Amino acid sequence: MLAYQMKGEGTPLVLLHAFPLSSKMWLGELEPLSSRFKVIVPDLPGFGKSPVQKAVSMADMALKTSQLLDSLKVKEPVVLAGLSMGGYVSFEFLRQFPKRVRALGLFATRASDDTPQAREKRMQSIEALEKFGMEPFTKKIVKSQLGKSTHDSKPEVVKQALAIMNETNPEGAVAALRAMAVRRDSTDLLSSINFPVLIAAGEEDEIAPAAEMRAMHEKIRGSEFHVLPKAAHLINLEQPAEFRRIFEAFLKKL
Ligand code: MLT
Numbered sequence: 283m284l285a286y287q288m289k290g291e292g293t294p295l296v297l298l299h300a301f302p303l304s305s306k307m308w309l310g311e312l313e314p315l316s317s318r319f320k321v322i323v324p325d326l327p328g329f330g331k332s333p334v335q336k337a338v339s340m341a342d343m344a345l346k347t348s349q350l351l352d353s354l355k356v357k358e359p360v361v362l363a364g365l366s367m368g369g370y371v372s373f374e375f376l377r378q379f380p381k382r383v384r385a386l387g388l389f390a391t392r393a394s395d396d397t398p399q400a401r402e403k404r405m406q407s408i409e410a411l412e413k414f415g416m417e418p419f420t421k422k423i424v425k426s427q428l429g430k431s432t433h434d435s436k437p438e439v440v441k442q443a444l445a446i447m448n449e450t451n452p453e454g455a456v457a458a459l460r461a462m463a464v465r466r467d468s469t470d471l472l473s474s475i476n477f478p479v480l481i482a483a484g485e486e487d488e489i490a491p492a493a494e495m496r497a498m499h500e501k502i503r504g505s506e507f508h509v510l511p512k513a514a515h516l517i518n519l520e521q522p523a524e525f526r527r528i529f530e531a532f533l534k535k536l
Contacts, residue, residue, distance in 0.1 A: 284324040285331035286351045293377025293536070294360040295385075296347065298368030299321045300390070302450045303443070303456050304330030307365075309521050311320065318533070319361070320460055324350055326371065339459045340367075340465045344374035349380065359534065363387025363480075363529075366490060366515060367400030367458065368516020373468035376475075385478040385536055387529065390490045390515045395467040396484070404463040411452045411459075418446040419455070429514030439519050472501040479505035480532040484513035484520065507533060514522075527528065 287305050289312050297308045305323040315321045325332040326343050332373050335342065351360065362383050364372035369391025376383055396404070413420050424444055425433070481499045483492035492509045499507035508528050513520035 283353055284327065284346050286324040286350060287312060288320065288322050288354070289313065290318070290320050292319045292356065292391045294351070294356045295319040295321050295533075296360050296362050298347070298364035298371050299320065299323075300364070301367035302329065302416075302423075302455045303339075303446045305448065306330065306449075307443075307516065307519060310516065313524065314526060314530070315533070320356075322356070322360075326367070326448065326458070328457050329450055330524070332488055333483060334457060336453065336456040336457050337429070340370050340374045341378065341462045344378055345372045347371065347375055348379050351382070352504045359384035360398070361385045362531065363389065364391060365389040366391050367462060367519065370462060370468075371463050373471060374466075377466075378466070383477065385480075385532075386475070387480045387482075387532070388490055388498070390484055390487055390495075390517055391467040391481050392490050392494055393412055393472055393501075394494075394509065395465055401463045401481070404459045408441065408456050408459050411456050414482065416448055416450060416452045416455065419452075420444055423447075423482070425513045426489055428520060428529075429484060431486065431512035431514065432514065432520045436520070443519055460534055469501070472498065475502050475505075478532070478536060480508075480510045480529065482510060482517060482525070482528060484515055484517045485509050485511050486514040487517075489515045504531055 305325045327335040408473045426481045483495040518525040
C-alpha cells in the first residue's frame with residue numbers, strides 16, 4: 283500500500299504530487315484544508331515513503347491511489363487534485379474510476395502525451411540518474427521547476443524543493459520517468475468531464491506553459507482557469523498564498 287499523510291474530516295480531498303517530489307510538497311495545504319476536508323496525500327510509488335516499483339505506469343499509480351482509498355474506507359467521490367505528474371495520474375484515475383471523482387484540480391500539467399523529443403530527453407535523464415544519482419539531476423531540473431522570480435527572491439523555496447527532491451530514490455525517479463514517457467494521451471477525456479474543474483498554471487512555467495493549459499481549459503466545459511504571476515511549475519510552493527486563495531475559493535463553491 284502507498285504511504286500517505288492524512289488530516290481532517292469531511293469530503294475526501296486527494297492531493298497528488300509532482301515528479302520527483304513527494305507528499306511533502308503538499309504539507310502547506312494539509313493543515314488549512316483539513317478544517318473542511320479529509321485531506322489525503324499519498325506518496326506515489328517510488329517517492330517519499332512508498333517503495334519503488336521498477337515497472338510502474340501512470341495507470342498503476344492511479345490504481346494504487348484507488349486502493350489506498352479502499353483501505354481508508356473512503357466510499358464517497360473525492361475531490362482529486364494533481365500537480366504535473368500528479369495531473370497525469372489524475373487523468374488515469376478518471377479513466378479507471380470515473381465514479382470516484384466529484385471535482386478535479388489540474389495544476390501545471392497537461393492532458394497530452396510526450397512528444398518524441400520529450401521522450402528522448404527522459405531517456406537522457408534516466409542515463410544521468412543511473413550514472414550520477416539524484417543530486418546532479420535535481421540541481422539541473424530545479425532551474426526549470428522553479429521560476430526566475432523564485433530563484434531571484436525566494437532562496438528558501440529553492441532549498442525546500444531541492445530537499446524534497448533529493449530524498450527521492452533514483453530508482454523510483456527512473457521508474458517514473460519511464461512511466462511518464464509512455465503515458466497515454468488523455469485529451470479524449472476532456473470533453474466528457476461534467477463536474478467542477480479548477481485549472482491553474484504558472485506564468486513563468488516552460489514545462490506546462492500557461493498557453494497549453496488555457497487550451498485544455500477551453501476543452502473542459504465550465505472549467506475555471508487561473509495563471510499565477512511570479513511562479514513557474516511548482517506553483518503551490520512558489521506562490522502559496524495566491525495558490526491557496528484560488529484553491530479554497532474553488533472548494534468553497536462545491
Ligand atoms: C513534474 O513536475 O511532475 C514533471 O515536470 C512532469 C514531467 O516531467 O512531465
